[in-house]
Amino acid sequence: DIHMTQSPSSLSASVGDRVTITCRANQSIKKYLNWYQQKPGKAPKLLIYAASSLQSGVPSRFRSSGSETDFTLTISSLQPEDFATYYCQQSYSIPWTFGQGTKVEIK
């Protein structure tokens, strides 16, 4: 199985801050990397697919880059509705696997 590691596990930030979350795969996954946002008691919501493509309806302040083993999700100016847990997920090979999550909390 491909193991996905996110860092940090949690972070505290203020509205308007620039936030960066890192996801690392233990082998190359080319650009088969997706990002999701999950709020408490809700299903994950797709933000980014194919490493850098923004899902329809997702604000442009969410950006992602990377390839092979290292990927980054950046929120350019954190908004109140962005406080949530973020997961990366690889779709390079079965079984598809998720990272352990990064919780973005209010400072």
Next chain:
Amino acid sequence: QVQLQESGPGLVKPSETLSLICTVSGGSISNYYWSWIRQPPGKGPEWIGSIHYSGNTNYNPSLKSRVTISVDTSKKQFSLKLSSVTAADTAVYFCARRGSYYDTVGYYYFDYWGPGTLVTVSS
């Protein structure tokens, strides 16, 4: 707008079989893969398996011996059966659609999700 809804018992006894159904509305069940994903309390999601509307399946090897996913296109439903459950199978179970994007290769992701249903394994 595609919508998914999970249904089934919220409590299952150890050693028994967990059974859930996902009903799809607002869109076609054809031409897509449909997935089950679970999330234990406080942990990240775990992909269980996927089924194409034609019946082709892919399963997580860690669960393959206990999992059966089936589809009923006439009812626009797909189902999950997980046998011989233990407390470790306690989780929120989600159904989801596997979307796709093609340029030179195909990229896959989960673009529509049900709200999830908590299944507790306990006697």
